[in-house]
Amino acid sequence: DQQVKQNSPSLSVQEGRISILNCDYTNSMFDYFLWYKKYPAEGPTFLISISSIKDKNEDGRFTVFLNKSAKHLSLHIVPSQPGDSAVYFCAASANYGGSQGNLIFGKGTKLSVKP
Amino acid sequence: KAGVTQTPRYLIKTRGQQVTLSCSPISGHRSVSWYQQTPGQGLQFLFEYFSETQRNKGNFPGRFSGRQFSNSRSEMNVSTLELGDSALYLCASSLQGRTGETQYFGPGTRLLVL
Numbered sequence: 001d002q003q004v005k006q007n008s009p010s011l012s013v014q015e016g017r018i019s020i021l022n023c024d025y026t027n028s029m030f031d032y033f034l035w036y037k038k039y040p041a042e043g044p045t046f047l048i049s050i051s052s053i054k055d056k057n058e059d060g061r062f063t064v065f066l067n068k069s070a071k072h073l074s075l076h077i078v079p080s081q082p083g084d085s086a087v088y089f090c091a092a093s094a095n096y097g098g099s100q101g102n103l104i105f106g107k108g109t110k111l112s113v114k115p
Numbered sequence: 116k117a118g119v120t121q122t123p124r125y126l127i128k129t130r131g132q133q134v135t136l137s138c139s140p141i142s143g144h145r146s147v148s149w150y151q152q153t154p155g156q157g158l159q160f161l162f163e164y165f166s167e168t169q170r171n172k173g174n175f176p177g178r179f180s181g182r183q184f185s186n187s188r189s190e191m192n193v194s195t196l197e198l199g200d201s202a203l204y205l206c207a208s209s210l211q212g213r214t215g216e217t218q219y220f221g222p223g224t225r226l227l228v229l
Contacts, residue, residue, distance in 0.1 A: 031214060032214050032215055034217065034218075036220070041222075041223075041225070043119070043121075043205050043207075043221050043222045043223050044158075044205070044220045045220070046218070046219060046220075049217060051215060089157075089158065091158075094214075095214035102160035102171050102173060103150075103158075103160060103207075103218060104160070105150075105157055106157070107157040
């Protein structure tokens with residue numbers, strides 16, 4: 001059973017517009033969430049993270065929102081650029097007595113930003 | 116600071132063989148985690164090492180094993196390879212593997228089993 005779900009396998013947006021990538025989770029023990037970006041034949045690159053004690057974290061064009069009651073998080077990219085075209089993975093981890101435990105990944109959303 | 120490095124980048128093996136993959140974490144990072152990425156299953160956690168000890172393990176058969184050395188470098192071994200082991204194997208490092216720390220990934224080793 002998937003604990004982290006990215007229900008949209010793909011998303012296409014126009015350059016300059018907002019990209020919104022969504023992620024749902026089922027495990028209420030998750031307390032740290034991350035977004036990674038991945039190009040083909042490369043490892044995932046860390047983008048932005050959020051702790052469960054916050055509901056928003058911003059870094060430049062990237063903002064992550066966390067809604068704990070809905071067990072939902074989203075990544076907003078504004079404005080979207082063609083170089084943002086990649087697969088985006090949502091990941092979550094739980095705190096096991098101070099140890100992070102493993103990252104649980106969603107299956108990814110392929111973002112295409114059209115010029 | 117140099118990033119996470121993995122060797123080799125590409126590997127072709129035949130069924131029944133065994134393979135060893137290597138990962139050098141970011142300098143100062145002591146936690147190393149391994150993941151398998153396949154088109155069908157996505158990114159799945161294999162195991163995590165900290166201070167030369169396996170601290171966490173995912174749901175993979177015993178054919179998958181690993182170890183960590185005193186300099187935090189890690190190796191992953193897969194014995195009796197099966198066709199389904201063809202995947203991208205990713206290594207990630209973090210300072211101590213504590214919650215709130217970011218895991219940084221290497222470029223991966225692409226393994227093809229024929």
